[in-house]
């Protein structure tokens with residue numbers, strides 16, 4: 001009446017689900033990493049879309065959403081790294097992931113604001129944080145809500 005010897009079948013865990021992990025961010029190789037932080041990695045994006053520089057910061061873990069503190073940390077790291085990588089240009093931006101192709105893995109893309117870039121039309125439609133390298137100012141653009149100069153007293157509708 002003892003069948004305990006068969007209990008070890010179906011317990012093979014050496015080949016985890018990571019092998020056929022479909023997430024492209026989880027599959028980014030270490031050789032592509034420009035900078036690594038405790039919880040984040042910085043890479044150059046695979047598609048540059050006509051920009052001289054285009055970066056992505058992503059969480060090391062496959063997480064869709066993060067707490068506010070982590071998001072703040074990510075922006076701080078990306079702004080820091082960006083001030084070096086985008087030193088060739090006047091202004092650059094960090095984009096909200098409204099057009100993100102990998103919404104399940106938290107990341108933020110940053111690029112210069114070259115008007116000749118292939119995605120410039122999309123850039124104008126994307127909520128973004130614009131960093132000015134010269135005076136260090138940061139401004140936010142919300143294309144669906146307002147344009148660069150908010151005018152709370154005048155409502156065209």
Ligand SMILES: [Zn+2]
Pocket residue numbers: 023024025026061062063104105
């Ligand atoms: Zn992932």
